[in-house]
Amino acid sequence: MTETMPHPATSRRVVRPSQASVGETLQIATRVVVPTVAIGAVKRRPLMMALAERLQIDRSAIRLLQGLRRHHGSRPLRLAVPGRTIVLLLSPNDVGRVLAESPDTFTSDTVEKHAALGKFQPHGSLISRGRPRLERRRFNEAVLDQHRPLHRLALPMLARIDEECDRLAAEAADAGVLDWRRFERSWWRIVRRVVFGDAAADDQDTIAMLDALRRSGNWAYLSPGRVRVREALAERLSEHLAHAENGTLAAAIAREEHGTQVHPTDQVAHWLFAFDAAALALTRTFALLAVNRGHRQRARSELGAFAEGIPEELPYLRACVLESLRLWPTTPLLLRDTTVETRWGPETLPEGTSFVAYTPLFHRDDERLPFADRFAPEIWLDGTAAADPALVPFSGGPERCPGRNLVLFTVTSVLARLLRHGEYRLVSGRPLYTGRPEPATLNPFSLAFTPAANVTAA
Numbered sequence: 535m536t537e538t539m540p541h542p543a544t545s546r547r548v549v550r551p552s553q554a555s556v557g558e559t560l561q562i563a564t565r566v567v568v569p570t571v572a573i574g575a576v577k578r579r580p581l582m583m584a585l586a587e588r589l590q591i592d593r594s595a596i597r598l599l600q601g602l603r604r605h606h607g608s609r610p611l612r613l614a615v616p617g618r619t620i621v622l623l624l625s626p627n628d629v630g631r632v633l634a635e636s637p638d639t640f641t642s643d644t645v646e647k648h649a650a651l652g653k654f655q656p657h658g659s660l661i662s663r664g665r666p667r668l669e670r671r672r673f674n675e676a677v678l679d680q681h682r683p684l685h686r687l688a689l690p691m692l693a694r695i696d697e698e699c700d701r702l703a704a705e706a707a708d709a710g711v712l713d714w715r716r717f718e719r720s721w722w723r724i725v726r727r728v729v730f731g732d733a734a735a736d737d738q739d740t741i742a743m744l745d746a747l748r749r750s751g752n753w754a755y756l757s758p759g760r761v762r763v764r765e766a767l768a769e770r771l772s773e774h775l776a777h778a779e780n781g782t783l784a785a786a787i788a789r790e791e792h793g794t795q796v797h798p799t800d801q802v803a804h805w806l807f808a809f810d811a812a813a814l815a816l817t818r819t820f821a822l823l824a825v826n827r828g829h830r831q832r833a834r835s836e837l838g839a840f841a842e843g844i845p846e847e848l849p850y851l852r853a854c855v856l857e858s859l860r861l862w863p864t865t866p867l868l869l870r871d872t873t874v875e876t877r878w879g880p881e882t883l884p885e886g887t888s889f890v891a892y893t894p895l896f897h898r899d900d901e902r903l904p905f906a907d908r909f910a911p912e913i914w915l916d917g918t919a920a921a922d923p924a925l926v927p928f929s930g931g932p933e934r935c936p937g938r939n940l941v942l943f944t945v946t947s948v949l950a951r952l953l954r955h956g957e958y959r960l961v962s963g964r965p966l967y968t969g970r971p972e973p974a975t976l977n978p979f980s981l982a983f984t985p986a987a988n989v990t991a992a
């Protein structure tokens with residue numbers, strides 16, 4: 535069913551879009567878009583997340599899109615939306631093309647994202663174009679050490695992470711439970727100490743302001759925005775950056791030359807927002823390791839090869855985190871708008887055409903991936919994931935997340951420290967079982983663990 539022909543610009547084989555009916559478009563709206571927006575695209579809503587888990591909304595969305603693909607073929611599907619050209623991607627290669635040709639042909643600065651993220655980071659890299667975007671992207675790559683598996687400040691970061699994890703493990707042992715509330719509190723202390731320094735460890739106001747703006751971002755252009763809160767947040771972030779402590783990202787910012795278009799506080803607002811996604815990935819990976827003895831033992835034996843207190847790359851633990859992000863991607867909708875008229879097969883799509891990739895379809899596609907619903911960290915180590923252009927929890931191409939290595943380092947360091955402390959059993963939230971298909975939707979807020987009998991470090 536797939537129609538292919540060479541693309542003049544890239545000489546890749548590409549396909550022309552097909553047309554969804556009004557009924558199909560309405561189904562996509564109600565089973566894919568509305569649930570994704572309802573759980574909170576910018577700040578997750580815990581009650582909606584619990585409902586989403588009960589209804590397993592991702593499964594319903596994946597089944598719908600697989601059905602549409604069987605009916606129309608895997609070419610991009612143009613939705614029946616009046617006044618706009620919106621195209622849904624159904625093939626991994628098409629996702630690969632869109633990401634590879636971003637940001638020149640396809641910009642991440644889409645109408646929706648601009649309205650949502652602009653509430654707290656009006657000069658964010660992701661919602662910029664042209665020269666400002668180039669400068670902001672370069673700044674992010676440089677300060678976050680995008681290309682180094684271990685950030686230049688990994689050592690002081692690890693000391694702070696270990697301290698917070700020791701405290702968390704002690705609290706969990708006293709209380710007999712390690713739940714989301716405790717995870718979240720420790721995580722934000724880690725983030726504030728790593729980004730700003732120890733003096734900011736207890737500054738909950740900054741995150742409270744950011745959360746208020748993110749909640750308004752959930753409503754995108756339907757909410758007027760909260761200018762006073764945004765200004766107060768920018769001022770607070772400037773103060774923190776002005777008092778940069780040694781060994782923090784704020785110190786790295788202070789040393790980084792940048793132009794006037796960069797607006798570091800807006801880039802930092804994005805980092806704090808994105809660190810929240812890392813907390814979700816952390817908790818879900820912790821749950822996967824708690825129920826999968828074999829994987830947990832392999833992670834432990836990896837730790838056993840290294841001394842405590844020294845930053846390490848920990849490839850197997852990294853693969854576990856990446857795998858939890860494949861199973862439950864924290865950015866389920868990748869959106870791009872075309873910046874120019876674009877050839878797609880024999881068709882020319884107008885400038886401003888919106889491309890949508892619903893990542894759970896590609897990550898959990900049991901019609902294509904033998905490991906779709908299984909916890910399979912090995913795919914991140916044996917080249918399987920790298921060969922698939924649509925396994926993209928951190929996006930892909932030139933706009934790939936520049937914080938990827940830093941996130942993987944911070945999250946694996948927390949997991950490593952907790953694993954060294956002992957065993958934890960998953961006692962609450964959706965039950966997960968070794969060897970059974972993983973749920974399509976997993977609510978991280980209801981997960982809770984009890985510390986089991988202590989074991990010696992791996």
Ligand code: HEM
Nearest residue numbers: 659660674805808809811812865927928929933935937941
């Ligand atoms: C689990 C945690 C994270 C995941 C899954 C993740 C994933 C992503 C994805 C999918 C994008 C592209 C979004 C899009 O195209 O709409 C992105 C962009 C970005 N991420 Fe992350 N991210 C995470 C954490 C972080 C952290 C902690 C930082 C900074 C410390 C960060 C910095 C950035 C920046 C600056 C961009 C914009 C890149 C650009 O403008 O080209 N991310 N991230």
